[in-house]
Amino acid sequence: MISSFPLVRASDIAPFVRWVQKNGRSLDDVLACGGLSAPPWDATSRPISLIKALSVMRMLSLQEGPDIATRVVTDTSILDLGELGQLMLGGRTPREALTLVCEAMPRHCTHEFLTITSAAEGAFIREELTLDVDDVTRHTVQQYLAALIRSLCKMTGYAGEPLSKIEITPHPEFGLSHLNGCLGPHPTPSDTNALTVFISDDVLDRPFPSSIRKFGGDWPKDHWDPLYSANSFACTARAFIDFMLDDGEPTVERFAEASGFSVRTSQRRLAAEGTSFSDLLDEARRARALVALSGSSKSITHVAADLGYSGQPSFVRAVRRWTGVSPRRYRNSAV
Structure with missing residues (x-):
């Protein structure tokens, strides 16, 4: 397995x-x-x-x-x-x-x-x-x-x-x-x-x-974390879901195909660890959104599109759920 x-x-x-x-x-x-x-x-x-x-x-x-x-x-x-x-x-x-x-x-x-x-x-x-x-x-x-x-x-x-x-x-x-x-x-x-x-x-x-x-280097410990985890499917799945945000629309079907499992089996593997594709995607989007809102000058519409949201209203609702405030207010408070 x-x-x-x-x-x-x-x-x-x-x-x-x-x-x-x-x-x-x-x-x-x-x-x-x-x-x-x-x-x-x-x-x-x-x-x-x-x-x-x-x-x-x-x-x-x-x-x-x-x-x-x-x-x-x-x-x-x-x-x-x-x-x-x-x-x-x-x-x-x-x-x-x-x-x-x-x-x-x-x-x-x-x-x-x-x-x-x-x-x-x-x-x-x-x-x-x-x-x-x-x-x-x-x-x-x-x-x-x-x-x-x-x-x-x-x-x-x-x-x-x-x-x-x-x-x-x-x-x-x-x-x-x-x-x-x-x-x-x-x-x-x-x-x-x-x-x-x-x-x-x-x-x-x-x-x-x-x-x-002269082309050699030391072990890049600061950003070269292990990919392999013998005990967690979800841990390594997080890394791929983060990649999916730069690689087209992040869907559970694409996730399952890349995992080598069916949608049902991949979801069951995640459920066994107390999570789901939707939960992991939400985590990845949250981390990226908060960094983009506080550390870049991209428009809110642009940030929403980068993260695969179908429209700005759904992104606004997500940011309110994560932070309790609107994207604009979160950005202003981070300045």
Whole structure:
């Protein structure tokens, strides 16, 4: 059973976004086909629906070919990954970078987990996606991660192929032959639905040059809260509902679709924690409205429209319910 609302930071699909833009495709059309619209791409730490992000990857795989995830990853794709990429390059070596990523994944994604395990002459990196997805999606995600790990290791200046062994879920139609030469060694089928790569100590402990490490950063604790919550569906749902306020009309149908549940089941999950979609939406609107009224010069009509209210009267009633006064009086008292 899913314990958290499926979320991932928008930076997770940034290399796909750059590939789409570079190849003359309409980003809005591509994202819309996957059921996702674009957040501001200078705010890539924003949580988005993991299910929708996976839909975009799957759709591009079907349209552009089963090796698409290796083609979207470039020598500099790690820099596109926002806080996660900065954290990686804060490590001195690929081993340190991958260890940091394993620790940070609950802050980046709710349902993807990484581990690094030392072995003779190297280490195994294992990825597991704990959502029930089809093999096209799983293959694309695993291919993408393997390509990112390869790109990270190549940033040391290592001239050879850094991945010594790859076990990956085969594509249900094309198998693994399309990956020959893309990731280094010929991959072999995974019998566990997980991606496993082996990297030698020579690669893992090779230092990043200073020209690369200058892009690294410390752990961004002040605004990079964990997305994953083992004990609360509502806690992670709040983050997505806040995102919905910038992403079209916030409806329970869109919420349920992004959660991977039916409307009835998603509402039942929230009810089990003593809340509802309407309650969480009201909380998100209240927080945004009070900040906008006290800290911006936007007109009240504009604030109401930004929050998805059908008209100013309904917004006025909501503010009176929250504060006991009208929006204009609340704004004046906050000055």
